[in-house]
Ligand SMILES: Nc1nc2c(c(=O)[nH]1)N[C@H]1C(S)=C(S)[C@@H](COP(=O)(O)OP(=O)(O)OC[C@H]3O[C@@H](n4cnc5c(=O)[nH]c(N)nc54)[C@H](O)[C@@H]3O)O[C@H]1N2
Ligand SMILES: Nc1nc2c(c(=O)[nH]1)N[C@H]1C(S)=C(S)[C@@H](COP(=O)(O)OP(=O)(O)OC[C@H]3O[C@@H](n4cnc5c(=O)[nH]c(N)nc54)[C@H](O)[C@@H]3O)O[C@H]1N2
Ligand code: SF4
């Protein structure tokens with residue numbers, strides 16, 4: 006038996022660890038996956054989900070051919086031509102009769118892990134021209150996108166904690182030891198945090214739960230869910246009151262400092278101590294420690310985004326950093342510089358578009374092209390949306406019945422659609438409602454490039470990964486399925502769309518002042534070749550990117566070929582200061598107090614005056630090492646073990662509600678009710694309970710046998726109310742949901 010080792014990046018979470026995949030070519034089998042000690046980023050580190058790629062590839066439940074729903078509700082396999090003809094037969098008349106907005110789209114998280122899916126999703130949305138665009142973003146980082154866009158001009162230029170060089174890491178509403186970071190993509194977070202402490206630095210976690218990250222920290226502070234904006238405003242009040250404000254070089258290109266001072270004036274530590282649950286003394290001490298530690302990084306994640314004041318919290322995190330000289334500096338919050346050139350300096354971007362379209366049922370505006378994920382059901386329902394309702398839905402790598410608010414209402418509404426198509430590899434809680442399911446190739450069968458996660462990493466790098474096996478004969482990549490669906494719905498061909506994308510990028514880099522000025526579009530097109538698909542687009546972006554050869558003859562630089570030749574991984578060095586050059590605001594200035602954001606401060610003030618709010622029992626979420634949102638519970642290797650869908654309850658609350666460890670609780674919110682197992686633990690803040698999401702594999706019609714048997718759990722998002730929103734971003738409140746619990 007000869008075993009070949011294929012080195013590639015793990016496609017399962019944002020950390021993108023380097024893996025060694027041991028392959029037996031004769032048996033067409035993956036024998037083993039282990040960590041790659043030669044990967045300079047992860048140095049052999051891996052987590053249990055590293056095995057997901059193999060498990061999904063081998064999963065007998067995975068869909069491998071298009072499935073069409075029969076009249077009896079069961080699915081039958083059909084061929085691709087038939088599948089696209091069926092999609093055309095259904096989608097085109099809906100679009101022609103009711104307009105493009107009759108077709109809604111929901112884009113899910115795995116899109117971000119797949120180069121082709123990612124590049125072509127933008128094109129897909131543009132070609133379909135529907136304003137009814139939903140995605141997991143409004144259950145995730147959307148408040149951050151909104152504040153980045155307004156403050157710096159680019160909503161997708163993420164600012165990341167420079168954890169490898171910081172001396173003080175403050176983590177609010179994130180649990181990177183489990184999630185591996187997300188907006189701080191870093192393999193081996195436990196090792197990185199331990200290293201901060203070893204070099205004499207400090208780690209502080211602010212979270213309503215004493216998390217796995219808190220266990221490795223120097224200090225943990227419990228905070229009442231949804232109150233981070235108060236806490237941060239109070240820190241800023243202290244900076245001004247104690248003369249700790251020092252913008253350094255930012256003073257030359259930052260507007261709005263005085264507005265911030267005025268807005269935060271009355272949020273003194275004393276004023277917010279009760280509501281946050283953190284004493285005034287502690288807030289003051291932390292503000293001083295942060296302001297006076299040169300290399301300090303203030304990081305917020307899901308807990309500061311998917312909450313009642315997500316936009317304000319996301320904004321104040323960066324405001325606090327800028328006011329104290331902790332932004333765009335070594336060891337602080339910094340901007341990566343991705344090799345594909347996503348955030349290169351250039352012309353200012355147009356302002357954020359709000360309200361280009363409004364939903365029929367509630368009049369909710371599109372915000373930078375997105376509608377709240379939880380507004381989908383009401384847009385479909387005849388009773389609320391009437392004859393302007395959404396009649397068809399296309400989901401791509403998404404499971405909104407489990408990942409978006411009020412899953413039961415959504416599942417019901419999906420039944421009212423005239424047509425639904427899902428691009429997905431499982432028959433699950435969402436796709437079982439589709440009339441047509443179109444499967445795609447999976448990671449093992451695809452070349453890939455860490456495109457998105459080079460914008461969220463704590464050290465610049467470029468990584469190409471080879472396919473391990475040839476795709477199955479009839480399998481199609483995600484991007485191609487998307488393009489064929491556009492063709493089915495609109496008649497515009499894949500070839501036309503692909504050409505348009507290449508033509509657009511080529512023209513923009515070749516124009517006067519462009520990054521490849523001096524080269525003609527024809528030269529550039531000839532250099533990248535004529536094989537359609539994401540790889541030549543990647544090549545184009547890399548070569549025109551900051552480390553590329555700009556298509557200049559004889560010049561050395563990054564290209565797809567160069568990456569392949571060196572085995573896929575290139576170290577592009579530690580993060581570097583990038584402002585003001587990389588700003589995309591008018592005049593290249595930082596807007597510290599964008600009016601669109603500050604307009605939400607009165608809502609924050611009003612809530613502070615409402616003392617009754619402090620008595621509510623609030624539900625928050627959590628992630629677990631062996632889950633990836635809703636979709637890895639069908640992998641035996643990850644699903645095995647105890648029931649993980651447990652409600653964590655503080656001992657005093659358990660007593661108050663008569664709950665027993667190992668017993669069951671009934672949890673109720675405005676939008677629904679679930680029954681789940683109870684774990685009593687003082688890792689919870691009093692008055693707060695915690696439940697992981699992505700469970701609830703109990704709906705009929707799914708074909709996820711392992712998940713249903715080993716980790717059925719209950720759907721946390723039955724409790725996530727689709728109505729209240731973080732107003733400026735249209736993001737849902739999945740953390741800090743008022744609930745009642747009782748023994749079941
Ligand atoms: N209560 C609560 N809800 C949450 C969150 C929370 O913290 N709390 N987190 C939110 C966040 S951050 C996110 S990102 C969302 C995720 O929300 P979603 O993206 O809607 O959900 P996932 O569970 O990631 O489902 C991914 C889907 O993609 C399919 N899939 C997996 N791999 C592939 C592939 O290679 N190709 C194709 N075509 N399909 C594939 C899976 O079968 C599954 O149907 O959940 C959100 N929901
Ligand atoms: N193993 C694993 N890893 C993952 C995922 C997964 O499902 N499993 N999902 C991936 C995805 S899609 C994402 S977006 C990232 C998310 O990455 P993280 O945000 O790091 O993940 P969470 O574990 O959801 O951490 C959120 C934390 O916020 C806390 N919290 C809740 N409400 C509040 C609040 O109001 N204020 C404060 N300060 N804290 C609060 C919660 O207790 C929890 O500890 O993880 C990614 N990585
Ligand atoms: S931490 Fe993330 S990238 Fe690393 S092995 Fe685990 S799932 Fe893969």
Ligand SMILES: [Mo]
Nearest residue numbers: 114141145146
């Ligand atoms: Mo996410």
